Amino acid sequence: MKKFRWCVVGAGGIADRRAIPAIMKEENFALAAIMDRTPAVAERLGEKYGVKAYTDEETMLKETPCDGVYIATPVALHYPQATAALKYGCNVLVEKPLGMNRRECDRLVAAFRRENKLLDAGYMMKYHNLHIKAKNLLRGGKIGQVNTVRFFFSCWYPEIEGAWRQQRALGGGGSVMDLGAHCIELAEYLLGEEIAETKSFLANRTFSYETEDTGVFLFRTKSGVIGSAEASFNVPDGCESRLEIYGTEGCVVCRGTLGQEEKGSLSYLRAPSAGYDAMQNRFKPKAKKYYGAGGDLYLKQFRDFAARAARGKNDLLSAERAAQVQGVIDGIYAEKR
Numbered sequence: 001m002k003k004f005r006w007c008v009v010g011a012g013g014i015a016d017r018r019a020i021p022a023i024m025k026e027e028n029f030a031l032a033a034i035m036d037r038t039p040a041v042a043e044r045l046g047e048k049y050g051v052k053a054y055t056d057e058e059t060m061l062k063e064t065p066c067d068g069v070y071i072a073t074p075v076a077l078h079y080p081q082a083t084a085a086l087k088y089g090c091n092v093l094v095e096k097p098l099g100m101n102r103r104e105c106d107r108l109v110a111a112f113r114r115e116n117k118l119l120d121a122g123y124m125m126k127y128h129n130l131h132i133k134a135k136n137l138l139r140g141g142k143i144g145q146v147n148t149v150r151f152f153f154s155c156w157y158p159e160i161e162g163a164w165r166q167q168r169a170l171g172g173g174g175s176v177m178d179l180g181a182h183c184i185e186l187a188e189y190l191l192g193e194e195i196a197e198t199k200s201f202l203a204n205r206t207f208s209y210e211t212e213d214t215g216v217f218l219f220r221t222k223s224g225v226i227g228s229a230e231a232s233f234n235v236p237d238g239c240e241s242r243l244e245i246y247g248t249e250g251c252v253v254c255r256g257t258l259g260q261e262e263k264g265s266l267s268y269l270r271a272p273s274a275g276y277d278a279m280q281n282r283f284k285p286k287a288k289k290y291y292g293a294g295g296d297l298y299l300k301q302f303r304d305f306a307a308r309a310a311r312g313k314n315d316l317l318s319a320e321r322a323a324q325v326q327g328v329i330d331g332i333y334a335e336k337r
């Protein structure tokens with residue numbers, strides 16, 4: 001079987017920590033080449049993974065035939081680099097967020113559609129077994145009518161000289177762009193519908209960089225589900241994420257499932273109401289608990305991408321959703337600027 005050949009653009013944190021190791025795990029994949037603008041990074045990663053390393057994407061793409069390009073650079077580079085890869089006829093998986101704003105994302109989707117190439121964004125949390133479980137519970141009506149959703153997702157991200165996420169021109173935004181984007185994408189995936197409206201608070205509560213270190217936003221979906229998301233750069237690592245979904249007949253509560261690993265737990269409570277009881281003698285149903293399967297979310301994402309690329313059917317639904325996520329983020333930032 002012919003191997004799916006990957007080129008990597010941007011060999012920094014996520015590429016070295018998760019993405020390239022995932023590519024190396026799959027026997028039907030081959031890492032063809034890597035590129036990073038920083039010569040020392042390119043050289044080190046080239047040696048580490050035993051592939052040719054470049055410091056310029058055009059040269060790499062010209063010299064290296066490949067089936068897919070994975071882009072993991074600062075957000076401001078996603079649009080020009082995905083456009084460059086398309087010029088060489090490549091399918092492209094761009095790390096999240098897909099672009100700096102909805103306009104860039106829509107232009108990418110349109111360009112890939114014209115060339116009949118696959119484009120997607122690295123929202124890998126939808127491959128988490130517990131998020132799939134949550135989606136199936138919701139889809140099966142197991143918590144009745146879904147009414148509210150709540151996300152808490154944080155990390156510790158202090159001032160770092162030159163850090164691109166702390167500069168609006170390079171990262172597009174702070175904790176909302178970085179962590180909130182996952183919440184929005186996951187909310188739309190789980191609920192199977194778009195967010196139509198938001199209201200937000202953004203703050204630099206702890207750090208003094210240009211982008212926000214705290215973002216809290218409310219949202220309402222087209223059908224009327226109301227939700228909230230808290231995305232923070234100023235909470236110590238180790239404070240567990242939360243994803244809670246409440247309906248008329250029960251709830252789904254995920255702890256520690258938002259992140260780079262398929263871990264954490266999901267507790268599902270089904271408790272259809274027996275009517276209003278003024279004495280409040282309520283029966284206490286027991287929640288069922290499920291656990292993260294410990295798989296590799298990035299490997300699942302790469303496998304899915306390669307399979308879809310092989311089918312060759314102008315499959316841009318997921319990229320369109322990533323563009324829609326960007327539209328929601330544009331709305332949150334537009335409120336504040």
Ligand SMILES: NC(=O)c1ccc[n+]([C@@H]2O[C@H](COP(=O)([O-])OP(=O)(O)OC[C@H]3O[C@@H](n4cnc5c(N)ncnc54)[C@H](O)[C@@H]3O)[C@@H](O)[C@H]2O)c1
Pocket residue numbers: 009010011012013014015035036037038041071072073074075077095096097122123124164178259260
């Ligand atoms: N899905 C996830 O789990 C996840 C996690 C972290 C980051 N990300 C995303 O991945 C992307 C990269 O984030 P990161 O944390 O790895 O950042 P990083 O700063 O650790 O790495 C970025 C790399 O890009 C390189 N670079 C800068 N300019 C370049 C250019 N013009 N061409 C090529 N390389 C260039 C830098 O030298 C650096 O090695 C971002 O879009 C981020 O949002 C996704």
